[in-house]
Amino acid sequence: DKNPLSFLFSRTVTHDIGNGRHEVDRLNDLIEHLTDRTRPLPQLYPSTSDRANVHGRSTAWKHGHMSYVLIAPASVWPTKQWPEAKWVELIEALPREQEVFIIGAPGDSELAQRIIAASGRGVDLTRELKLLESAALMEGAVMNYVNDSAPLHIASAMNAPVTAVFCSTVPAFGFGPLRENGRIVERKDPLECRPCGLHGHAACPVGHFKCALDIAVASVHS
Structure with a gap:
């Protein structure tokens, strides 16, 4: 009913x-009169080739570790992004027997490299994977640590198991984990200032960024 042309629709x-x-349930409302109202969940389908590529390459990436966690530390909106130093602390708290993979868009590589340098651990895969290869890799992770951003979805x-850190946005918007x-x-x-917007901002509008800085690493790691 928010579409400016909704007055032309036969049903809103x-x-x-x-x-x-x-959001999945809100969108499913559009077709519920055509279905049995069972809640369909979105799915991705990596190909056999996608899975084979990830499996073959991840053996080398894991450097002998049997398991791995995956971190997606970036967001298009800075106020939706848990601070860089927090990700470093999280990696330092993770079991040493687990490899740490960092994913994201190619433009996130500098952030990934800084996190790896500061924590002394991690493999930067921001320039290595296609979307469905990332999806296949996430499926095999012990845990996927993400912001309120695309990797969550x-x-x-x-x-796949996921821990989603919400900073300036709130789960009540309807974009949290589905499983x-x-x-x-x-x-x-x-x-009082949270949420400060539906999508986030380039910087904290009030300057303190407490919505992110006050999230303890222990609460994410647990």
Whole structure:
């Protein structure tokens, strides 16, 4: 019903953001009269080639480690991005027997390299993987640590375990994990300024960025 041309539609549905309903359910409302109303969940389908490429290359990337965690530290919106130093602390807290893979867009490589240099661990895959290869890699991770950003939804579509850190945005917008193996971490106490927008900002509008800085590494790691 938010479309400016909705008056031309034969049928409209209410699209309210902020009441806790997931976006998937809001969109499914558009077709529920054509279905049995079973909740369909989005899925991705890496090809046999995608999986083979990831499996073959990940053996070398793991450097002898039997398992790995995956971190996607970047976001298009800086206020949706857990600070760089926090990701470094998280990596330092992870078991040494697990390899750490960092994924993202090619433009996230500098961030990945800084995190690896500061933590002394990690493999930068930001320039190595296609989207469906990233999806296949996420599926095999012990845990995927992400922001409120695209990798969160890739993990949900792969039914992969995911820990999503919400900074300036809130889960009530309806863009959180979809599966039972997903968890959300956010600042425990409410802030008058949070959420400061649906999509985020280039910088904290009030200057303190407490919504991100007050999220303890231990709460993400646990």
